[in-house]
Amino acid sequence: MARREARARAGRERVLRPLRTLCPGCGRRMGIRYENRRTVATLQGLVRLRLKIRRCEEVACARHRRPYRPEGEGAIVLPQHEFGLDVMALVGALRYREHRSVPEIHRLLLERGVAVCERTVTNLLDRYDELVATVLDEPRRVALVAQQRVILAIDGLQPDVGHEVLWVIRDCLSGQVLLARSLLSATASDLAALLGEVVSATDVPVAGMVSDGQHSIRLAVQQALPDVPHQLCHFHYLREAARPIFDADRHAKKELKKQLRGIRLIEPRWRDARIPRPRRCAATAPPCARP
């Protein structure tokens, strides 16, 4: 059923830029040419995505004027979807792991603040089934062969602690999902097997790998694709880099509070001594309300 009232405004905004700056076709620099905006419903609320799109302007290049979208976009939401991958992973986990019915899943999503109707839950379940059944058919394989290389991105979505993790492997050049699996464990050898499956199915050279740098993913890439450059997502990279500064700042705050605790001992002594409060200067004092 069509939405009958305006959608609420997104509470957060995220700006995503492509990590890659050089054209995969000719190696020349790709400038940011325009911006796409989309609003996505996630388990953390509505998010407004501002996506900076790069494009190669070299006329002789095979990728002339073909958009290169931020690699991080596919980790949040699939193309042309309104609900985030985390919502889809939760719907799949509730249906197939906890055997919940559609009305129950609908109620649980509403309790978690996801504005969704029951019919959409059925659609999300269908999309989840399609996602985990993704196979690389012949037309898609031909399209990958035509672009001569793939840049793989791997992300794991775990809606809640204890749930299975939905692992999604995408190609950043075409934006296609190449493989999606729900796994309870995520050891390096499990992930290396998934990467190996994608590499053998595509049969196209892997030019690069993008991930959030999780330890098991690093080991899996080292195992399955030892010679492929591995780029860490800038968001996660900067967050990790800022962690020592945040810890040092928290320590400084704790030390400062220790010093200030001494004021509590001085305050009663000040009251007992009835030391007059300092008076304001007549020029700056507000006019007295009493006559």
Ligand SMILES: [Zn+2]
């Ligand atoms: Zn180019």
